[in-house]
Amino acid sequence: MSTVTTEPSVRTSTMAQALNAALRDEMRADPTVHLLGEDVGTLGGVFRITDGLAAEFGADRCLDTPLAEAGILGTAVGMAMYGLRPVVEMQFDAFAYPAMEQLVSHVAKMRNRTAGKLALPITVRIPYGGGIGGVEHHSDSSESYYASTPGLHVVTPATVDDAYGLLRASIASDDPVIFLEPKRLYWSKAELNTAAATEPIGRAVLRRQGGSAVLITYGPSLPVCLEAAEAAKAEGWDLAVLDLRSLVPFDDATVAQVVRSVGRAVVVHESTGFGGVGAEIAARVTERCFHHLAAPVLRVTGFDIPFPPPMLEHHHLPGVDRILDAVAKLQWED
C-alpha cells in the first residue's frame, strides 16, 4: 500500500463512505491513481462511492467517460501501460459484461503475455448482488466468471473496515483486482478507524468461533450467516463463520484449518449454485480435509435461475432458514 499522507480518522461510517474514504486516501497518497467510469465525476457515482472526488482531484483524475464499458476498461489498460494506476467503476454487475473481452484477453493476461514486463495495476470496482429491489440486470452475482479467470485477483469485503482496507490494498496491488462491492451492504454501518483498517489481499478471517460446523461465506452473505449462527444456538448448534474476503487468491490454509477442526462445513453465497464459487470451495475443502469431514460440504446458494424480479428476490436469496436447513443435513447422527 502507498504511504498514507492523510490524517487517519475514526468515525462511524457506512460501507459506501468507507469505500469513498479509501479512494480519497489512495488518491491523496498516490498521484498516479485515476478513477474513470460512467457518472463517477460530477454525480459521484449512482451509489455516491466517488462523491466529492472530482471536486477534490479534478475531472482528469475522476473522469466521467462516454458510456461504453469495453472502452472504459480498454482505456484503463492503456493508461496503466503508461504508468497510471486506474480504478474503474462498473455501474452495476451486469453492465460489466461488455468489458469481458478486454478483461479476459488483456487485463488478466497482460503480465503473462509479456513475461512480466507489462503489469496492469487496474482495480475494477463492481457493485454486485441483489437484495436492494433492483429490476433485472441490476442484481447479478458474477464472481464465478472472474474467479475462474487466471490472472485476476478477486476481492470482496463484507465489513466497513474491509471495504476501506481491502480497497486500498487492491488499488496498491500491482496486479489487476476485481473488487466486488456487495451493494446491499453499502448502507451498513460501523466504526471505521482508517489507521487500523489495513488488510492485505488473500486472508480469510474467522468472524465467529464455533465448534459444531463452519459456515464459509463472503461479501453480501456474511451478515446472513452471522444471523444464522445466532439462530442456530437455539437448535444447539455452535456455528463458526468464516469470511473469505478474497476469492483469488484463496486462503487454503485458514479454510482447511477451520474445517479440519470442526469437521462440518456449509458454503453460503447468493450467486447461483451450479458452477458458482461455492463449488470450488466445496471441492477444494473436500480434497484437503476429506478424512476430517463427518459430512459432505454442503452449499446454500441462489437457485440456478436468472435473478428474479424485486418482489420475488427474497425467495431466491439464501436466508437464515435455508442455511439452517443445510446445517441440519450435516449428518449429526454420526
Add this chain to the structure above:
Amino acid sequence: MSTVTTEPSVRTSTMAQALNAALRDEMRADPTVHLLGEDVGTLGGVFRITDGLAAEFGADRCLDTPLAEAGILGTAVGMAMYGLRPVVEMQFDAFAYPAMEQLVSHVAKMRNRTAGKLALPITVRIPYGGGIGGVEHHSDSSESYYASTPGLHVVTPATVDDAYGLLRASIASDDPVIFLEPKRLYWSKAELNTAAATEPIGRAVLRRQGGSAVLITYGPSLPVCLEAAEAAKAEGWDLAVLDLRSLVPFDDATVAQVVRSVGRAVVVHESTGFGGVGAEIAARVTERCFHHLAAPVLRVTGFDIPFPPPMLEHHHLPGVDRILDAVAKLQWED
C-alpha cells in the same frame, strides 16, 4: 429433432465432417435453420465445418457476417425472435468473449424475462480447447463461463457420432445451446451412421466399464482418459470412463450411480482448475455420494494460468501421467 428428409449415410468420417453433415441435414430438414458467422460462407469456416453449405443453401442461409461477435449474436437474437433458428459460429473460443453481454443478458435470459413467451432457439458453436499448437487466444477453454450462466444448455461432444447427434439435437432444441467443439478432435475419425447417431441432450455415457475408480470427463479429454485407463491396467487399476456430453443439464443420475458403484472418482478436463466445471462436478458428486466415497473426488485439470504458448502447451494439458498420478492418490490403502 426435426424430421430428417435426407438419406441416412454410413461412412468413415472425421468429427469436422460429422458436424458438417449435421448442419447440412438439419438445414435440409428445417428451412428456418440459418447459419451466420465470420467466414462461414464462401470459405466454409476456418475449420471448414460449414464447407459447401453456402453453395447448397445460398448466402442467405449461410451468411458471412461483418466481423463483430456481439453484432452476430445480437442479430441472431432478432432472427430467432422472428421465428428463425440461427446457428452462430464463433471462430475461436476467445473470440466469443465480445458477445458475452448478449449471451448472458439476452440469450440466456430471454425465455425467463418473457415468462416463456419468447424462446431463443439459438445454437452457438464454439471451437474450444488447446492441443493444436495455436498461438495465444486460440486455445481457451471457456466452458465454466457458460456452465455457470442459467438459461444456457452447454453441450460438448467427444466422438464423431455425438458430434453429429448432439449438434442436431442442439439445433432442434427450443433453448439456446452453447455447443463446444473440441478443436483438437476435429480430425479424429470413426464410422458415422447418421441414422443411428441420434442423441438427446442431457445424458452422460459410460465409455468404459471399470471397477476400481471412474474418470469423469468430457470433450477433448475423453481420448486422454481412455488412454489413461488403458495404461492403468499395468498398475492393476480397472478404470471406468464416463463422458458427460452435456454439462448443462447435468446427468446427476448416471454420474451418481457410477460413482456409488466404484467409490472413487477423478474429474478430468483441460480447462483451468480453479472455478472450473470440475469443481462443480466434484462438489455435487461429493454431496450425493459422500458415504460411498473411499477417497475425495480429485481433479486433474489445466493449471490456473493463461493458456501457454504452443511449444509449452503439453505441460499444461492433462496427460496420461498426470491422470495416473491422481488415481494413485485415491487412497488405495483403505
Add this chain to the structure above:
Amino acid sequence: MTVLDHRPTAPVPPWLPGATDPRTDPAPLLPDHTPVRVLGTPELAKHDPELLRDLYRRLVIGRRYNQQATTLTKQGRLAVYPSSTGQEACEVAAATVLRPQDWLFPSYRDTLAVVGRGVDPLAALTLLRGSAHTGYDPVATRTAPLCTPLATQAPHAVGLAHAARLRGEDVIALAMLGDGGTSEGDFHEALNFAAVLNAPVVFLVQNNGYAISVPLTKQSAAPSLAHKAVGYGLPGRLVDGNDVVAVHEVLSEAFDRARNGGGPTLVEALTYRLDAHTNADDATRYRVSAEVEAWREHDPVTLMERHLREAGVLDDALVARAAEQAEALAATMRAEFHAEPQLDPHSLFQHVYAEPTPQLREQADQLAAELAAEAGA
C-alpha cells in the same frame, strides 16, 4: 438470387478511377445542419388535421401517463420509473408511425411508446413495478421487452428486420435508444449490420442531452449524432425531438425508405428529459434549473397545443376531450396498481428452459418444501 444479393466482386484497385467515389444515394448521407421542424412553419398546413389532432391527444395522454407513473413511484407502487416527461413527442411519434405488423425495440425509458402502440399500461409497467420481468407478450404485441443493457436491443432489431425481409414480409423494426447508448459497441455493430444487410430497420436516438449525469459534450465530439450514419453509408436525419409532427414526418420518411428497400435510417431527435433520470436520481447534482426552465419553454405538449390552436386545428372542446381521456387513463392506472400484484414463487423455475432441468426440478421442490414449512409454522 438471394435477397442479400452479395456480389463478392474483386475490390477495384484504387489507382483506377471511380474506385473510391463516395456512395451516391438518393437519400443524402449527411444530415442537414438544422433539425427538421414543422410546428411554426408553413409545412404544418400540409399535414392531415386528423393526424395532428391524434398526435396532440396522444401527447396529452402521454404526459399524464408519465405524471401518474411518477406518482406511483412515490406511493411505492412502482420500484422505479425512468420518466419520459419532456420527451413525449418522440414516444408518441414512434408509437404512431408503427403499423400493427411492425416491431418496436424499446429501451427502459420507452414505456410510453409501448403503451402508445397498444400494450396494456399495467403490463408495460410490470418490469418497473417489480412483480415480474416483462408483463406483456412480445410476440403477440410485436414489442420486445423493455431493454436495460444499453444499445443491446439495436442488433435484435436488425436481426428481426433481416429475418422478416428474408421471409418476404413487410415488417419494419424500430429501435429506440438514448444519446448515451450511441457510445456502446453494440450500437456500432448494429448500424453496420443493418447497413450491410440493408435491413428494414429504423434507429431513433433520443438525444436528451444527458446519460444520467453525463452531458453530451463528454459523450461525443461529433457534429451531431445523426452524423454517425455517414460511417455506415446510411442516411442520417436530425429532427427537433420536441416537435411531434416533425418527428412523425422524419420517421415516416424513414419507414417509407425501409419499406421500399432503401434500407435503414438513423434519426437523431433533439429533446430533453424534464424529470430526473429516474425517481432515484437527483438531477440537481449535474444540471442547473435555468437549463430545465429553458427547455420547459419548448415543452412538446404545450408547443403542439399552441401551434395547432394557431392553425385552427384544435379547439377548447378537443383539448378538454384529450384531458378527459388522459384522466381516465390515470384513473385506470391508479386502480390497477392499487391491487396487490399476483406473485407466484414457483414461477421462478418455470421459464428458465422449455423443460426444467433435473437440477431445477430439485430446487423447485426445495422451495416448495420451504414455503410449505413456513405456511405450516
Add this chain to the structure above:
Amino acid sequence: MTVLDHRPTAPVPPWLPGATDPRTDPAPLLPDHTPVRVLGTPELAKHDPELLRDLYRRLVIGRRYNQQATTLTKQGRLAVYPSSTGQEACEVAAATVLRPQDWLFPSYRDTLAVVGRGVDPLAALTLLRGSAHTGYDPVATRTAPLCTPLATQAPHAVGLAHAARLRGEDVIALAMLGDGGTSEGDFHEALNFAAVLNAPVVFLVQNNGYAISVPLTKQSAAPSLAHKAVGYGLPGRLVDGNDVVAVHEVLSEAFDRARNGGGPTLVEALTYRLDAHTNADDATRYRVSAEVEAWREHDPVTLMERHLREAGVLDDALVARAAEQAEALAATMRAEFHAEPQLDPHSLFQHVYAEPTPQLREQADQLAAELAAEAGA
C-alpha cells in the same frame, strides 16, 4: 484548469440558432474522394531524397523479411505467419513516422512495423514461433504486444495517449488495424473515447479488401472506411496504401496534428495482401487470381523503385545496397531460427501474478515433480 477542459455547459436548446451547427474544423471532417497519392505526381519532388531512399530501402528489406518469415513457416520454424506482403508500404511508413518516444499498437499482421521501429526480428516473431507469447519488452521498445483479438488494441492506444497527455509528455500512440477490425465494437468505442478525450492518437486502418475470406462489400456499406471518422467528429484521411510516400505524408500530418493538440485522426490506407491470410489459409477459395495479378501491378516495392528511378533519386548501386541489407536480415533470421528455442516449463507460473498465489506455487511444485520423475524415468 485541467487538460481535458470539460465544460459541462447546458446543452443549447435546438430552437436557438447555432445549436446544431456542424463542427468547423481546420482539418475538414470528410475525406477527399480520391486517395492521397504522391508517387507519379509532381508532389514527389517536394520530398527529401534521403527520406525517399530510406523508405525504399525499408520496403526492400520488408519484402525480404516477409518472404523469409513465410519460408520459416514452411520449414516448421514458425507456427504461423500472417504475412504483410503487398502491404509493406503501410508497415514501413508506420515504422518510419514513429519517433522513439511514441508507442506502436500493432495487430498480428504488423510484425514488420514492429521490426521496422527497431525491435529485434526474432523477438518480434516469438509469438508466431510459439516459444513464448511476446518476445520483446513492450515498455523498453514502446511497442505493445502483437494483438490478436481484433480492434482491442485501439482503446489501449487511446488510454496510453491520454495518460501521456495528462502527464504533459509529447507521446503519440499509433494503433494499426485491418478493415475487418473496424466492424468491432472496440473500434467504435476507441474512436469515440479518442475524440472526446482529444487524445494524441492516430488510427491506421489497412484496408486490404478482405477479413480472411470476407470482402469489404460484406464488411461495410460506407463510402470509405475513412468516412467513419465523421461520426466521431474526427478528421478522416484516405490514402493509397501502396504508395509509401503518400502513407508517410498522411501519417506525418496526422502526427503533427496530434502533437499540436489537434487530437486523433483516422487514416484508411487502401492496399492488398498478396499472400493468403496466413500460411494456414487457402486464398484461392475466395478470390480470383486476376485480382491478385491486378494488384501485383501496383506492388508497393516495385512502384517505389520505378518512381524513384524516374525521379533520379535511386540508382543501381542503391538498389543493390538495399538488396544486400535485405539478404543480410534474411540470413540473420535463418540463423536465429535455426537454433532451437530456449523453453522453460517453469515460466508457465512465473508471470501470472507479481507474486505467485499459494495455489500456483503448489501447481508449480507439481509440474516440477512431474518433470523430475520424467527425467528420472
